[in-house]
Amino acid sequence: YVDDDYSFALHRDVEWYQPYGKYLPTPQVRLLLCWDELGIPHEPAKQLAGPVLPVIGFLVDPNRMTVSLPEEGKQKLIQALDDFCDPASGSRRRSLATFQAFAGYANWAFNVYPLLKPALSCMYNKMNGKSNRHAGIYVNAAIMRDLKWMRQHVSRSDGVHILAANAWSP
Numbered sequence: 001y002v003d004d005d006y007s008f009a010l011h012r013d014v015e016w017y018q019p020y021g022k023y024l025p026t027p028q029v030r031l032l033l034c035w036d037e038l039g040i041p042h043e044p045a046k047q048l049a050g051p052v053l054p055v056i057g058f059l060v061d062p063n064r065m066t067v068s069l070p071e072e073g074k075q076k077l078i079q080a081l082d083d084f085c086d087p088a089s090g091s092r093r094r095s096l097a098t099f100q101a102f103a104g105y106a107n108w109a110f111n112v113y114p115l116l117k118p119a120l121s122c123m124y125n126k127m128n129g130k131s132n133r134h135a136g137i138y139v140n141a142a143i144m145r146d147l148k149w150m151r152q153h154v155s156r157s158d159g160v161h162i163l164a165a166n167a168w169s170p
Helices: 026-038 071-085 096-109 114-127 141-156
Strands: 014-017 022-025 053-055 058-061 066-068 093-095 136-138
Touching: 014 026, 022 026, 071 096, 071 141, 093 096, 096 114, 114 136, 114 141
Parallel strands: none
Antiparallel strands: 014 022, 053 058, 058 066, 093 136
């Protein structure tokens, strides 16, 4: 994301940006004015400001120093975990492509839940050496146990706390 720019400003440090007809943080207004002078196009929808910002599907809260999934995203991940483990489809076999897609989705979520990475160990072990994307792979008890463990932790977690300290002292 080479065209993204992030900065931090105090809540009261805002200026009126006439082209968008709204107040924005002063550093953001200065950047937009520079872009205007240079003729660099920009869109109002991309000019986000606030105490919590969405970044590639995550909620970044610089005041709480956290990164989390929005509730909708968290529920979608939990549903994906449930669906993958659900034997109600009549079979516990999934294609290699389904295994790979699920592993990719879970890896994206590990940006917010990095300590849950061991949940895919058995899954990667089952995929190891396979190349036929349509071949069925059995979802064994170890995979189901690990994904249920992951589900349990995702449902209770509120994301990554970048800095746990509340006060700075010498």
